[in-house]
Amino acid sequence: MRxxxxxxxxxxxEQRWPIFVLLLWVVGLCLIGLTVDLRKSREDVxxxxxxxxxxxxxxxxxxxxxxxxxxxxxxxxxxxLSKAVGRKQYLCGLLTGIALALSLYxxxxxxxxxxxxxxxxxxxxxxxxxxxxxxxxxxxxxAVAVLFSTFLSPLFATLATGLFIGIPALITLQFGGxxxxxxxxxxxxxxxxxxxxxxxxxxxxxxxxxxxxxMIGLWLIASWIFRRRDIAVTxx
Numbered sequence: 660m661r662x663x664x665x666x667x668x669x670x671x672x673e674q675r676w677p678i679f680v681l682l683l684w685v686v687g688l689c690l691i692g693l694t695v696d697l698r699k700s701r702e703d704v705x706x707x708x709x710x711x712x713x714x715x716x717x718x719x720x721x722x723x724x725x726x727x728x729x730x731x732x733x734x735x736x737x738x739x740l741s742k743a744v745g746r747k748q749y750l751c752g753l754l755t756g757i758a759l760a761l762s763l764y765x766x767x768x769x770x771x772x773x774x775x776x777x778x779x780x781x782x783x784x785x786x787x788x789x790x791x792x793x794x795x796x797x798x799x800x801x802a803v804a805v806l807f808s809t810f811l812s813p814l815f816a817t818l819a820t821g822l823f824i825g826i827p828a829l830i831t832l833q834f835g836g837x838x839x840x841x842x843x844x845x846x847x848x849x850x851x852x853x854x855x856x857x858x859x860x861x862x863x864x865x866x867x868x869x870x871x872x873x874m875i876g877l878w879l880i881a882s883w884i885f886r887r888r889d890i891a892v893t894x895x
Contacts (some may be wrong), residue, residue: 662744666752670726671759678760681718684711685767688775701779701856708772712793712851715764716844719797722757723804724816727885747882750805754878757801765794780856788862789851795870796847800824802877803842809885843870 671678688711691704727750730736739749769790777783803823807816827838828845839845843866850860 662742662748663752663755666739666744666749667756667759670753670756673729674722674726674756674760677718677721678763681714681760681764682767684714685764685771688768688771691775701776701781704775704779705781705854705856708768708776709852709854711768712848715761715768715793716797716800716848718764719757719761719801720804720817720820722760723754723801724808724820725813726753726757727805727808728813728816746885747879750809750878750882750885754798754802754805754874757805758798761794761797761801765790765797768793781854785854785860788860789854791867792847793851795867796844799842799847799870799874799877800844802874802881806877806881806884809881809888840866840869842873 688704688707691707727736730739736749740746769787772781772786772790773783776786800820804816804820807819807823811819824842824844827841831837831839831845846863846866847870854860
């Protein structure tokens with residue numbers, strides 16, 4: 660466990676500038692809350708809040724698709740794995756680091772949203788539930804990206820992740836059915852992206868459990884693939 664946490668903290672330290680850029684978007688939401696009349700512009704503020712969630716998922720995919728490649732390019736992965744750290748632990752550390760970064764972003768979004776949207780009439784309890792769904796969707800997206808990054812370059816891993824997540828959602832939107840639940844990123848984000856000040860949502864805890872089980876499964880598959888990869892080969 661200690662090795663996993665050390666890898667996670669190292670990842671957060673290495674990605675401090677992208678994380679800082681993410682948090683700047685939340686600061687922008689704070690400034691909007693201080694400068695506009697929320698009674699008249701609350702729908703616009705809600706749209707901006709939804710955009711922050713989309714940015715978070717995009718950064719999660721970016722983190723997951725590039726983390727392994729960056730460590731291989733810097734040769735740091737050889738030093739880590741030479742210290743009795745298994746490859747399964749290593750990938751778990753990367754995912755934990757992504758989870759720490761996203762948890763910080765999610766908490767800042769929830770705290771700011773509670774203040775900005777709460778005073779406009781948005782349910783605070785619903786908002787934190789939506790933050791939990793957003794966190795699950797982001798981590799699931801990152802897990803998919805990490806899986807593809809074990810055998811693809813960051814660019815192709817990112818593209819493959821987008822297709823893997825997006826195609827079932829598009830099929831569901833066009834033809835109906837439950838295809839999106841095969842990898843439930845869109846079902847998790849849907850309540851947030853379609854949220855209004857008046858509409859009520861049912862809490863779907865089973866969906867969160869499905870996402871958790873899939874994240875574990877993706878991590879195990881990624882570990883199985885990664886054990887068979889030659890990490891000593893130089894990458895560009």
